[in-house]
Amino acid sequence: MRILILLLALFATPVAACGIDSDCEVPGGTYRIYVPDGGADGAIFFAHGYGGSAAGTMRNDRFRALAGRLGVALVALASVGKDWALPNAPEHGNDPPRDEIAYVAAVKADVVAQFGLDPDRMLLAGFSAGGMLTWNVICQGGDLFAAFVPMSGTFWKEPPQSCDADAAVTHYHGTADTVVPIGGRAIGSSRQGDMGEVLAFYVRDRALTPAGPVDAPDGLSCQRWDGKEETYLEYCTHPGGHRFSADWIERVWTRDMK
Template sequence: MRLILAATLSLLTLPAAACGPDSDCTVAGDRTYRYYVPTDADAPVGAFFHAHGYRGSANGAMGNQSLRAMADRLGMAFVALNADAEDWNLAHHPRNPSQSETTEPVYVEAVIEDIATRIALDRGRLIATGFSAGGMMTWTLACEMSETFAGFVPYAGTFWAPSPATCPTPPATLVHIHGNADSTVPQEGRAIGGARQGDLHRVLETYGSAGGYGAPAPVPSRDDMRCEGRENAGGDALVFCEFDGGHSYSPARVEWAIEWILARL
């Protein structure tokens, strides 16, 4: 009996299964993610949560050395989220355009709780970001989980239409980055099967109006982007940055946006 009890207690005290940049961490049943922490990062460490594009993966994102180098420079953990299929399970997505709800915030919350058992996580310095379909994921998190993150950097993607008129959580600081000649995810959106990408400018107007963003927000200049921002009474900023070009991703632009958000804390 003592041997059985000792074995049971040892199982209860086992650390979380090892995982990281080269192997999946499992949460919420069968969902996964990967993470990387710079060796010289000061604890507790902030983190940026990257949502990949259509048909991407956490493994593919983690293999992007530019993102790892960005984590090194920022001194932040890099968390690569992973969709449960080819794309994120978002409201009105092409696999089910009539779907009005998303389950992804439950997954992201599970990721945060899990990684907090693995590293000393600074929950006051969490940033959500993503490209293309991952930008759509990021906008969804901004709407559904604004109080969990210090800010959001969606890149070349917004909601699937119809975009929400209001959000269940308070307004957030958000920097949206988009090319002016993007034909994959045009700023005005386009049809994908029975679904349609949202109109970025309509989303910015709706989110800005609901969040009370009115006063101009000072945004530092960057040579390869034109940025305009507005602030609300709570100090949250809504910024749109446009660059000349198409559906192309630049970690340097994301890094700039993250630094700007963190400097405002």
């Protein structure tokens, strides 16, 4: 009997240590992951808004359906406390504040090592406070992902002095957004940034040139600036408020991740 038990243990199929319902641990934090039954070729990373969670991201049926359609993994990032630790934020939510760029890089390295995902086919999207995280990753770790999709979130107070790498960025924002208005607003001791300043900064910093309006689905109005190789900034507005759609992320993936 003892020999039988040892043989069963030896040849048993390994069980994933983490996934949809349980946390994966990396230095500085955790994340969750959904891999479709047919496997995954690349991954969409998603950063939640203020007060959100990786578990909440995984409860989003549209996100999991999107991952299944595209044949990619869905990676749900998780803040420490209610918010991300970002420059100029009124509060970090953890003390001392976590190095969010190092955390995101650690998650990427872990999903490559643990799940065998292609490191060159990864996109980072984020909504609201997660959009703010996304913009900070764009400028401090722009080579980590092939494309970025910040939605309804920008830098706190003002853009940084410069960005460290060229990146492909598609930003979505509602013209009627009162939570993170396009023109910014004061929050506590700080202020949400002005999207006009962010656009002007990124165009100048990455030496982009106007490409004019672009084709977009009904309800979106988009303009674009192009740079060298795959670098670009696309800014899409919609007439709604503080919201996002998984379809907007799918639009970028199907267009850019060929």
